[in-house]
Amino acid sequence: MPEPTAEILQQATVNWDAEGQPHATEFDDRYFSRVNGLSETHHVFLHHNRLPQRWTTSKRPLFTIGETGFGTGLNFLAVASLWLDQTSSGTLHFVSAEKYPLSRSDLQRALSLWPALSELANALVEQYPPPIPGIHRLYLADRRIVLTLLYGDASTLFASLLSSDHPFFSSRGNPTVDAWFLDGFAPAKNPQMWTDDLFQTLARLSAPGTTFSTFTAAGPVRRGLQAAGFEVQKVPGFGQKLHMLCGHMAAPITPEVSETDWQPASRNADFQPPWYLPPRLSPPVSALVIGGGIAGCATARSLAERGIAVTLIEQHPRLASEGSGNPQGILYPKLSSQRSALSRFGLMALLHASRYHQRFLGEEATGSPCGVLVLPKDQHELPLFEALARQHPAELVALVTGSQLNDIAGIPLGIGAGLFFPQLGWIKPVAVCRALTDHPLIHHQTAAITTLHYEQHQWQAYDRHGILSATAPVAVIASGTGSAAFPQTAHLPLKPIRGQISCLPATADSKQLKTVICGEGYLAPASDGIHTLGATYNIGETSTTVRAQDHRDNLAQLQKTAPEVAALFGSVEANHLDGRAAFRCTTPDYLPIAGPAPIAERYRLDYALLRKNARAHIPVAGACWPGLYLNCGHGSRGMSYAPLCAELLASQICGEVPPLEQDLRQAIHPGRFIIRDMKRGKQ
Structure with missing residues (x-):
């Protein structure tokens, strides 16, 4: 019997000095300044990214910070505390990579050094994920703080947030980070992280005006950032450090290749066609969701929590009346001896669901x-x-x-x-669906929707009698096997x-x-x-x-x-x-369907060469119905799969950092079946 592939990261080995401060054995370096770690964070990262001033002048509902070394989480807690103190609304999204996560006990011990941050620290420790590689999303302070932990190599995982790895589309449709905290151990002690590939990826996740700061003033770091498009300044460092670097993105990165290089008949592609590229939308003010099971209710809640007014349409008078209607739903685990898209997605969805449902598991009425x-x-x-x-x-x-x-x-x-x-x-699905939809921005409506029509940038949902039930610029179909009942989705193999x-x-x-x-x-x-x-x-x-x-x-x-x-x-x-x-x-591959709804006929036309050559060079983005998305195909694992899929859809609709790596987003994309069938000569 083959040994299962490891789904565990090496955790940090921490030594504690006589003053009770943590020291990383692998890198022979301290996690923060011996003088005052919190003051160092404020000087290097908060001050030199001009955060308080930017928050005061900007009224944007979302501010995103990226970090290259989570460590003890001190930077995160410091900026989260400042955000709650200085803003009254909006969401702070903090995205941080960590290859050697601390154990829960070491994290708790390190953060106990900062009593002023204890409330946020306790919330972090409670949700702190196990050392499993991938993307973990946590919510703190009534969801005003979102923490996305990237467990693994920083360059690889930040690259996985890009919308596409195709060189013609590497800067198209990516989520945007507003400020970078370039932390981690010193370049001399951790050269594997401070690479040109990392700097290029950070640039692709930036926009003109995106700021950065870092404690180091090392020449390779300065030159790498400049080569990626950042303007760099050397300024006084903290404590005994003479200098540090800060700056901003001057201009977007321009790909080194152009679409005029495309000669489809002459060669195979090094990259697959970007059929999976999500459309870039402005966050809508309203949306409609068809289906009142766990997929629809979780989707409605994820959108409402981003300030989007949702009309949730269910054909039965009661929510969760079909596949989600059992008296007890199990958070069902299924580990695999093989590392595959199915096993990786299932594991990340299970971890996400275990945190997502904690609010219900502890209540006698719901689980x-x-x-x-x-x-x-x-x-x-x-x-x-x-x-x-x-x-x-x-x-x-x-x-x-x-x-x-x-x-x-x-x-x-x-x-x-x-x-x-x-x-x-276990949870009670009916009670959970009711709790999820108990939100002032969610309106529940009873109707059997049979027709979706797109006109004047609005989706119009008509019932079986031809009566218009709701309109919105974004529509999500989450009605189980009924999801394939519309002309736009009839190609789905449900x-x-x-x-x-x-x-x-x-x-x-x-x-x-x-x-x-x-x-x-x-x-x-x-x-x-x-x-x-x-x-x-x-x-x-x-x-x-x-x-x-x-x-x-x-x-x-x-x-x-x-x-x-x-x-x-x-x-x-x-x-x-x-x-x-x-x-x-x-579904045929047992993975769910979550993402933008493809225009099947356009796929078949645009990617026709795949019928003759599965590796044909076709640099054409997938054509999708504007503002139409899917969340279905969860099989018997809806309670585990649906919440993560709902969060993915909401992040795509709002242009946020996604909760899944790029290859897993492709693995559950609604257009994957068309592409596979064309490559196999079935379409």
């Missing part, structure tokens, strides 16, 4: 943070479980055995081992798969179950006297009638997963059980 215990199919799967536990941080998952396993489950289990996810649990859950009345014994049990199926701890057991997987069926045979199938799955758990319910009569059947919305 329980009871953890999720995954059991092996048999003893032969135990080596894989052991390997998965080794390759992932214990904060995410741990292999539990013997008495520890039984203590977590609340009952003795014969299998002897399992993977426990302590940050997960497939409904029926699933039935069973509602098992709790017994005195079953009430001892303390965590979600997953294996062949899943069983949640009792809520309101009922356990949710599920779910069947019925391909090619169209009925939602609850069937006794499906109850028997669910019971058989539970018996196979954990006979000791099945025994808690005694003899169960399937004919007398309540349940619920609905349809999962699945």
